[in-house]
Amino acid sequence: SAVISQKPSRDICQRGTSLTIQCQVDSQVTMMFWYRQQPGQSLTLIATANQGSEATYESGFVIDKFPISRPNLTFSTLTVSNLSPEDSSIYLCSVYLGTSSYEQYFGPGTRLTVT
Amino acid sequence: DQQVKQNSPSLSVQEGRISILNCDYTNSMFDYFLWYKKYPAEGPTFLISISSIKDKNEDGRFTVFLNKSAKHLSLHIVPSQPGDSAVYFCAAHSGYALNFGKGTSLLVTP
Numbered sequence: 515s516a517v518i519s520q521k522p523s524r525d526i527c528q529r530g531t532s533l534t535i536q537c538q539v540d541s542q543v544t545m546m547f548w549y550r551q552q553p554g555q556s557l558t559l560i561a562t563a564n565q566g567s568e569a570t571y572e573s574g575f576v577i578d579k580f581p582i583s584r585p586n587l588t589f590s591t592l593t594v595s596n597l598s599p600e601d602s603s604i605y606l607c608s609v610y611l612g613t614s615s616y617e618q619y620f621g622p623g624t625r626l627t628v629t
Numbered sequence: 630d631q632q633v634k635q636n637s638p639s640l641s642v643q644e645g646r647i648s649i650l651n652c653d654y655t656n657s658m659f660d661y662f663l664w665y666k667k668y669p670a671e672g673p674t675f676l677i678s679i680s681s682i683k684d685k686n687e688d689g690r691f692t693v694f695l696n697k698s699a700k701h702l703s704l705h706i707v708p709s710q711p712g713d714s715a716v717y718f719c720a721a722h723s724g725y726a727l728n729f730g731k732g733t734s735l736l737v738t739p
Contacts, residue, residue, distance in 0.1 A: 556729040616661050616722040620672030
């Protein structure tokens with residue numbers, strides 16, 4: 515398994531501002547993912563962040579709104595830009611360690627509230 | 630379009646009894662199915678998985694059953710304990726991604 519930490523754990527932001535979320539892993543991993551969980555909804559994949567390449571975004575998510583950095587094999591950031599109340603969600607990072615059953619290990623999440 | 634569905638938002642079970650959480654899916658290309666448990670203010674924790682070529686996988690008190698013809702899987706917890714109270718997510722793997730259901734909130738009462 516992997517130990518994953520996220521900062522901040524929660525934040526309240528004003529409309530129109532941005533929030534950058536950090537994800538730190540205790541071991542080197544190739545594949546990292548960013549998810550969003552809106553209230554009462556499932557976890558939705560935003561993008562896959564592999565070190566050394568551009569992030570791959572899922573349908574409905576764009577780089578201008580959700581820029582991602584992956585400077586090394588243990589760290590990634592997700593920025594949520596130009597915040598609106600609809601961006602109020604829990605944002606989670608996860609890692610895949612290459613197991614045959616494809617499980618991902620998740621960080622504790624960042625709870626964002628936009629006012 | 631939701632490819633993984635958990636139609637029961639909540640479930641309440643007495644301690645010591647069996648908890649059965651259900652999950653349906655629509656994509657026949659999923660090759661692995663996973664269950665996660667999530668406590669408040671924590672990230673989801675991997676619980677158990679099953680390959681699409683199997684129909685049962687057991688790990689201690691947790692057993693997952695897969696019915697491919699019905700595109701249905703279930704998680705059985707026996708015996709249920711108060712510490713099992715959490716939200717359980719069903720997930721399915723295809724390609725590089727995990728597709729999650731909306732979760733079922735399980736409450737195990739003493």
